[in-house]
Amino acid sequence: MSTITISHLRKDYGGVAAVDDLTLEVPDSTVFGLLGPNGAGKTTTFKCMLGLARATAGDVRYDGQALRPESFERIAYVPERSTLYDNFTVNEHIEMTRRAFRAFEPARARTLLEQFGVDSRKRVRALSKGMKTAVMVALAFSRQAEMLVLDEPTGGLDPVNQRHVLSLMISEAAKGHSIIFSSHQIGQVERAAERIAILQHGRLILEGLVDDLKADRKIVEGIAPVGGFSLDGITSDSRVARCDRTERVVRLLVIDGAPEFAQRLAQAGATGIRVLDMNLEDIFLYAVSPADATTAVVAQELAP
């Protein structure tokens, strides 16, 4: 078991909530992707999870246990930016980690660094941004940690090494470990994560299994007739999450019942109707862009 449970987490900075009532669970054997635009509260969430920042309210538990210093034998963290010591060599960082963590395997760290193409004799200040990320990843993945918290673990890495990091995450999950990570590269999240959560303004706006989210959400697209047509009864349906229009192309983001909406759109006079699958990027973009206002405006514009 290596489950991470976040309950009603809140973190205020100067009266502004960076994270607001966040509740999540990262089950064991799972790669969990945390998505959100810049400033959504992903890094703050990680910091609160690890006690680096004090939560204003809420609770984080690791296998039901509150975070204690000893918990870090089981938890590994890769921060968003390099926190390595510029004046020391990579080998000295390996030694530092060896002294700090009982389960750390220096040989594995060296192997990983070799795979990432990092010369461990170099001082950190001589490394590129991507290499620094690689060092942090290598150290984290050599600790046999049961829970990994990775904040943009592929930042600055080239595509080959990005793929390598994703493989490492999937391998760790296969061992029964929990991984929660954030990334702005949604393709990577889609490739590695089984579950995702999307944060916006510190609040959880969407969460679930990637496959379920993709299966449930479809785009129904059609071409409106010249002179407009009525979408009455369609946009007001609770299953329509969004309604967008580009020129005469109308797109409905529907949750469940895509064939039914395709039929209703055809009945309203639309032509060229297609039902499209959504990828994770579509789901993310629809989730974080201002939906309510757009839906209302588009509906009004389309009215005869």
Add this chain to the structure above:
Amino acid sequence: MNYIEWLRVRNCLRTTAIVLVVFVALAGILRISLSRYMSPQQWAQHIGAEPGTTKTQITLPDGTKRTILDNPNERTHIVIDDRGRAGTHITLTEPSSHEHKNAENVQIGGIHVNESRHGDLSTTTIDTHGAVPMLYFMAIADVVALIIATMLAAPFAREIDGHLEIAFTKPVSRVRYALGVLAADVAGIWVACALAVIACYICELFFGTYRVDFSGINSRAILMGLVMPAAWYALLCAATTWFSRAYGAVLGFAWPVAIVVGVLAVVQASTPLGLMVHDVGWVLSRLDPLTYVKFAGPDANDAMAYMGADFARRFGIEILLFVVYAGLALVRWERVEA
């Protein structure tokens, strides 16, 4: 002991060692340059060359090479005992002049000079086999230790400046982590102190005796010399932890501020404003570990004694300051957020 902090300490000590080696090398060069002036044989040869001087050389049963120089015209009589590694003992008898004092006993490092007057003759004995008081070494070593203490005195501020994610995700409590850091730094300061003492001792070997006096006031000097830099370090450590964003400025201004406060505390003023400034300086100086170091002061018999008569009180205050300042740093460290 914290490994990363020890690496910082190690780098600092490496620099210290290089500087000290340079000083020792310079001392060696100086010693070689002065060798013709420091050799008893050279003196004897020089004095023996004066008209009317008779020179006698014998070897005593203990191996001492004795040179006797006698000049009846000048009324001078010199006995030079060269004991090799055991030093040189010189007795010089000559007519008194206004430069001679009735009795004087001077010690400079390992060289003891005793002067006494008997009627119109003065006798001066020079013994180069005296033990060097350890406090001489400690006075120099403390300067080195204070410099190192200042260099190391922002451990937590450096962690706050971009490394908290490493520091706070280790399986140790923040307090334990901090104690490891403090231990590494204090050990580093003391090692620097020891290196400086060793360097001083090597220099002393170049010029004189190999004997060092650890007794009495010298042992006090060692104790104070170890505690005072640690207290100074703790003061700066607390200041840099609380003002971590400006830790460079704190370290940069520490010495000037300490000096100004020290001066204000001792300078007497006559105007009301001057008195007030003096009082403020005096109060502030009580918080400064440097205030409690006294190289010399009157003892109970009104004789000058290193470290002063109230050594125990001042030593206790230094320890107290170390504990208080280290505690303040820990309090802040406990509350830091990444």
